[in-house]
Amino acid sequence: GAGVSQSPSNKVTEKGKDVELRCDPISGHTALYWYRQSLGQGLEFLIYFQGNSAPDKSGLPSDRFSAERTGGSVSTLTIQRTQQEDSAVYLCASSQRRLANEQYFGPGTRLTVT
Amino acid sequence: AQSVTQLDSHVSVSEGTPVLLRCNYSSSYSPSLFWYVQHPNKGLQLLLKYTSAATLVKGINGFEAEFKKSETSFHLTKPSAHMSDAAEYFCVVMIQTGANNLFFGTGTRLTVIP
Numbered sequence: 303g304a305g306v307s308q309s310p311s312n313k314v315t316e317k318g319k320d321v322e323l324r325c326d327p328i329s330g331h332t333a334l335y336w337y338r339q340s341l342g343q344g345l346e347f348l349i350y351f352q353g354n355s356a357p358d359k360s361g362l363p364s365d366r367f368s369a370e371r372t373g374g375s376v377s378t379l380t381i382q383r384t385q386q387e388d389s390a391v392y393l394c395a396s397s398q399r400r401l402a403n404e405q406y407f408g409p410g411t412r413l414t415v416t
Numbered sequence: 417a418q419s420v421t422q423l424d425s426h427v428s429v430s431e432g433t434p435v436l437l438r439c440n441y442s443s444s445y446s447p448s449l450f451w452y453v454q455h456p457n458k459g460l461q462l463l464l465k466y467t468s469a470a471t472l473v474k475g476i477n478g479f480e481a482e483f484k485k486s487e488t489s490f491h492l493t494k495p496s497a498h499m500s501d502a503a504e505y506f507c508v509v510m511i512q513t514g515a516n517n518l519f520f521g522t523g524t525r526l527t528v529i530p
Binding site: 335344347393405406407408409 | 420450452457458459460461462465506518520521522523
């Protein structure tokens with residue numbers, strides 16, 4: 303079937319505005335991850351969902367960041383009161399289960415905060 | 417603690433010549449190791465993975481990598497570079513505990529000169 307999809311592919315927003323980024327994981331994948339990729343950096347873990355368990359939010363950089371996963375499928379990453387340092391590519395990945403399985407990545411959302 | 421070091425931020429080779437992208441890792445656990453490739457404006461794609469089976473791992477597009485525990489290395493190689501290999505390559509360590517179980521290197525940009 304289809305791979306991981308993300309929308310929008312590009313988002314330009316003004317400083318202080320809120321943004322929502324969407325991720326559709328591969329059907330049947332119970333684990334979902336959000337990462338942030340800043341220019342010249344590796345991927346920074348943000349948040350992890352596994353089935354119906356409480357998410358691991360340990361990577362979220364501030365309380366302006368939050369994420370939901372509805373019905374164990376689609377996930378939305380919300381950034382409130384965006385700052386210029388939030389500009390990055392936000393990547394979503396899913397896997398069948400967490401341990402030992404590779405993660406399948408979406409194409410990412412490029413966020414630019416002006 | 418886990419970490420991944422990609423020794424070269426940028427590698428440039430001529431088409432048809434060998435490719436070597438270096439990766440060293442540090443892990444408190446027995447890790448799984450991956451190489452991902454990211455073409456411009458595309459998502460991350462898995463090239464190959466090592467999960468404690470054969471130490472020489474063959475991946476897609478003619479790439480291979482050798483796990484050397486004594487050197488804590490997992491260098492990526494290809495005998496003959498193709499123009500389509502130009503991309504960003506990430507070495508990744510996966511550990512079998514915790515939600516943040518993927519640790520990415522900062523990436524190596526491969527340029528292929530015609």
